[in-house]
Amino acid sequence: MFTTRPELVGDFGMVASTHWLASATGMSVLERGGNAADAAVAAGFVLQVVEPHLNGPGGDVPILLFDPEDEQVHVVCGQGTAPAAATGEALAALGLDIVPGTGFLPNVVPGSFGAWLLLLERWGTWSVRDVLEPAIHYADKGHPLLGRVSSALETVADMFRTHWPTSAATWLPGGRIPEAGSHFTNPVLAATYRRIVDESEAAGGTREQRIRAARDAWYKGFVADAIGTYCGGTEVMDTSGTPHRGLLTADDLAAWEPAVEEPVTFDYHGHTVCKTGPWGQGPVFLQQLALLEGYDLAAMGPGSADWVHTVIEAGKLAFADREAWYGDPRFTDVPLGDLLSRPYADERRQLITDTASLELRPGAPGGRAPRLPHYPDYPDGPATAGAGEPTVAAGAGEPTVAASGEVRGDTCHLDVADSGGMMISATPSGGWLQSSPTVPGLGFCLSTRGQMFWVEQGLPNSLRPGARPRTTLTPSFALRDGKPWLAFGTPGGDFQDQWTLHFFLNVVHGGMNLQEAVDFPEFHTTHMPNSFYPRDTHPGRILLEDRHDPAVVAELRRRGHLADTGDSWSLGHVSAVAREDGWLKAAANPRGMQGYAVGR
Template identity: 75%
Template sequence: MFTTRPELVGDFGMVASTHWLASQTGMSVLERGGNAADAAVAAGFVLQVVEPHLNGPGGDVPILLWSELDQKASVVCGQGVAPAAATGKRLRDLGLDIMPGTGHLPNVVPGAFGAWMTLLQQWGSWSVRDVLEPAIHYARHGHPLLRRVSEAIGTVQHLFTEHWPTSAETWLPGGSVPTANSHFKRPALAATYERIIAESGAAGGTRNQQIDAAKNAWYRGFVAEAIERYCTRTPVMDTTGEAHAGLMTADDLARWDAAVEEPVTFDYHNYTVCKTGPWGQGPVFLQQLALLQGFDLESMKPGSADWVHTIIEAGKLAFADREAWYGDPAFVEVPVADLLSPGYNDDRRKLVGDEASFSLRPGNPGGRRPMMPAYPDSPQIDAAGSGEPTISAAGEVRGDTCHLDVVDSSGMMIAATPSGGWFQASPTVPDLGFCLSTRGQMFWVEQGLPNSIAPGKRPRTTLTPSLALRDGKPWLAFGTPGGDFQDQWTLHFFLNVAHGGLNLQEAIDQPEFHSIHMPNSFYPRDTHLGQLLIEGRFDPSVIKELERRGHGVTVRGDWDMGYVSAVAREGGWLKAAANPRGMQGYAVGR
């Protein structure tokens, strides 16, 4: 089978990500004696510099890893929480019934830095200086600006010049939009990370003590102080059309730390898939497997109408449960065991019919009654769908996500999905050179729901890396950007390998599809019931059959959807593959 690039095979180490510079940075760490954790952290910080429209230092990152030393999978939660002042009443008093998608109000504690440092501290071997130096190099000396970054800056140029002057200083050098492939520098960000290194080194002591000092500088030192000083005192324009000051203080950062958790798992045939808890959408991948386990996918050809229809209809049921039940389990009861139970899914599976469903149908796990939000323009908006937000032709200011995977010769495997802190969504904090996550837009202002906003609560994020065991042995680490589509695209990839017999690259290169039936997790929370997007490489007869079954099919470009990357341990070899769509993702290894 033709593939856009080879599946990489070797026995030393593999790195795959959404940007070639990050992948090569990770590989250089492995070549110099670092392990997978060191490589992931260094590559993660480089992604913040070279893909600033997709993630940033003030963003979020969930991390899944397999440790050979621990002989277990773990989750590092780098999802920041709502500020202490972020209550439903506070937002209602501002006249808001939906969280803005931009500005200061949706800011949450920047969790990415703490998560990367926790990964480094507990599983890595390098110093703070070691892992930050590559990112500092690209920020200080420049990197080739992606065409998409240049286009994104052009889309928000007016916003920056008219309303967000601190962003204009960073992203409009000389007052102009930087061109694609220009040598783009971020000296303020370089200075921030250089100060982190200086304060870490000044602490002396052990490597662990120096990492603690770096975290203190961020969450209880100069970074936290700069964030409070700017966000609480400077109202800025947001998607409401009005200027609002922020709610986050230095105390909010000081109270937060990245947590290490057990993954939620599900056994599917001879595979065990590991995901984050229901503070992320990860269990929706597992729910889809629980439903699909009752269908004979082995008899269906990947990419056939039966294959697409069955997967899409099962997904609609799982995502409806996401809407009704998922939230931060530290605040609400999420009935994960019931949602994944055989009896519950046997009943839910009966709802998958021969024709496309046009209803949101959450279930009743354990006899509980689902509670659904009051969706804007409930439940459908007549507009083009989007997943994790992207820059639109209409000028909406949105961001997206990136992903990276690493496996080393010891067998440590890591999948991480950094996001948030997009320059398009929140103004640059003076002196720091970066902006903050607007992940709080995923909360509901309406109270009494699993994902209602509350102080110290994690928004139910879409970020969802994946780790899978095969026959009880660690096998595959994978993930993708894409918001609500992440646990569709990665599911299709997984099924292509598990049932289609494809290698990693073949599975990534297969024509992609996804539903936009579920409510969008991002502002303005639109829904497009029964609608299916599909790449143009699908056989026309498949598209015609899907339309006959009632799906509202929109055919997109031939290489328009899905940005999966993956690494694997298989047959004594290490393997890797990356997505050709977007023309910037790459896998490296030997």
């Protein structure tokens, strides 16, 4: 099978990510004696600098890690929580029934920094200075600006100049939109990270104590103070059309800690797939596997009409359960045991027929009655919705791939494997330059992940102080016959647990190697409610890359799918590293022309 690049094979180390500079940084760490945790942290900080429209220092990151010492998979939760003042009543008092997609109101505690440093502290070997030096270099000396960053800035430049002057000062040097390929710098961010390094080293003590001092400088020191002062003392325009002050305070940052959790798992054809808890959408991947377990996918063959139809219909049922049941389990009872049980999957599988469903049909796990939010676009219920593309305010929501195929950017992804047995999958996001104004003196923006909450109360994902929004960020890890095998993931919002599922099935049932599975023609559905502002839905819509057989597309339409085709290489940005047959392997995505895998 033709592939756009080789599947990399070696035995020293592998790094794959959504940007070549991050991959090169991670590999350079391995070459200089660092382990996978050191490499992931250094590469993660570089991603913040070189992909600022997709993630930033003020964003979020969930991380899956296989530790060869205890032979366990761990989840590092870098998802920040809602501020103490963030309540449904507070937003309703402002006349809002939906959390805005931009500005201050959707801000949550920036969890990325804490999670990366916790990973470094517990599993790494390097210092804060070591892992931050590459990011400081690119922020201070410059990096080639991506065309997508320039395009994103063009869409928000007037808004920056009119309403967000701190963002204009950071992202529009000299008052102009920087051109693609130009030498772009962010000296304020470089200075922020230098101060973090200085405060870390001034604290003295062990490596771990210096790392904790750096984290304190962020969450209890000058970073938290700057964030609290700016959010509480400034009104900024957001997608509601009205300026608002923020709800996030320095006390909110001081009260937050990154956490290490056990993964949620499901056994499928000799593979144990590991995901985050239901504060992320990760278990929806596992629910799809439970439904698909009842089909002979290998006999259908990847890319066939039967394959696409079956996978899409299973996804519709799993994502409907996401809407009705997922949320932060510290605040809501998520019946994961029932949702992932085989009897429940057997019952739900009976809903899949030969024709496309146009309904949103959550189940009743354990006999519980599901409750769906009120979708603003659908006063008569989610099953009656139309399929048009909404008009979204510039910078709103997670910029991702629209149903039309238009690429607006999205998130990042990073995978690392070292020769010592450690493997990591991480999906950094949030803190996008176009969604919240740059904090003065810090050089970065805050996460607007709070837009994923519902103002409506009584739901699993209702806005609550201290709760994590039910995020779409969903790194993946799989063991084969109990041994660590595959770390993988993708950007893409609601599409993440579709594109990665297809990749996984291509390998498991299609017999493809990693690069073949990445390159294979991709598809997805926009049937489920969008997790981001303005929460639009397109029942029955599917989009396929036009490399699919036209006869397959025609058959899908005959079965009732509202099927469209997009550009040949437009959907999905999966990357992966694997450990099999005594080798390390890696693959990266050609789509977007910036992801890269390196290794030897």
